Amino acid sequence: MNFPSRIVCLTEETTEILYDLGAEDLIVGISGYTVRPKRARKEKPKVSAFITAKIDKILELKPDLVLGFSDLQSEICSTLINKGVNVLCFNQRSIDEILNVIQFIGRIVNLQKKTEQYLKEITINLDNIRLSSKNLKNNPKIFFEEWDDPIITGIKWVSELVEIAGGVDIFKSYSSKPNAIDRIIKNSDQVVYANPDIIFASWCGKKLNKDKIIKRNNWHKINAVKNNNIYEIKSPLILQPGPAALTDGVNEIHKIIKNWNSN
Numbered sequence: 568m569n570f571p572s573r574i575v576c577l578t579e580e581t582t583e584i585l586y587d588l589g590a591e592d593l594i595v596g597i598s599g600y601t602v603r604p605k606r607a608r609k610e611k612p613k614v615s616a617f618i619t620a621k622i623d624k625i626l627e628l629k630p631d632l633v634l635g636f637s638d639l640q641s642e643i644c645s646t647l648i649n650k651g652v653n654v655l656c657f658n659q660r661s662i663d664e665i666l667n668v669i670q671f672i673g674r675i676v677n678l679q680k681k682t683e684q685y686l687k688e689i690t691i692n693l694d695n696i697r698l699s700s701k702n703l704k705n706n707p708k709i710f711f712e713e714w715d716d717p718i719i720t721g722i723k724w725v726s727e728l729v730e731i732a733g734g735v736d737i738f739k740s741y742s743s744k745p746n747a748i749d750r751i752i753k754n755s756d757q758v759v760y761a762n763p764d765i766i767f768a769s770w771c772g773k774k775l776n777k778d779k780i781i782k783r784n785n786w787h788k789i790n791a792v793k794n795n796n797i798y799e800i801k802s803p804l805i806l807q808p809g810p811a812a813l814t815d816g817v818n819e820i821h822k823i824i825k826n827w828n829s830n
Contacts, residue, residue, distance in 0.1 A: 573593070578635065580808055596630065599614075636656065666686060673685070708761065714747065
């Protein structure tokens with residue numbers, strides 16, 4: 568059986584997975600948005616953004632596999648398939664699906680045993696945070712803001728991680744909707760009414776503007792605003808459906824929730 572030896576990763580999480588598995592030599596092209604691991608940016612040519620890609624450059628690299636993510640990259644994937652390229656596009660939206668993708672990639676590159684150990688380490692981290700969360704005196708109400716205009720609340724894996732970390736997602740019912748347009752909070756007073764204790768913001772690559780949140784109509788009434796419990800979680804840590812969210816991302820959220828409990 569032949570395994571892929573020239574892989575293009577159109578998103579960061581597959582790059583991070585392959586690096587973590589020690590299979591970075593298989594990667595011949597990455598997304599320009601890749602920041603994890605840092606050395607990938609120096610070592611690999613950048614061939615795509617998120618919804619756009621340099622098709623000619625990808626073809627020049629002669630990949631035997633291209634890895635993509637979500638319906639937002641369907642046009643890129645379709646174009647490459649029409650050019651005769653093997654493309655695998657994942658659509659993970661939950662913790663379980665992220666773990667399944669990691670396992671699948673491990674099989675694709677014939678590193679099953681190493682992948683099982685890698686998954687075990689990730690799962691242990693999540694289990695330890697769950698256990699720590701059970702010892703919290705209080706579980707704060709959390710609003711996770713994925714985008715600011717329009718206001719979009721967090722996707723499923725984010726909601727799941729917030730709750731593992733000890734929080735209560737005030738818009739959990741929205742999280743199962745895979746498309747961002749369906750997670751728009753159409754009336755910002757919904758957040759005021761829910762009155763979260765902590766606001767996490769991760770504006771998909773755009774720096775948090777805390778004043779913008781504070782100055783929204785009626786948001787001065789929210790406990791999180793009154794007590795200055797507004798925190799930025801960098802998007803590479805939480806909005807990439809890969810190992811970063813299940814390790815550094817959830818760890819950061821849990822740390823903030825524990826500090827809130829101690830105040």
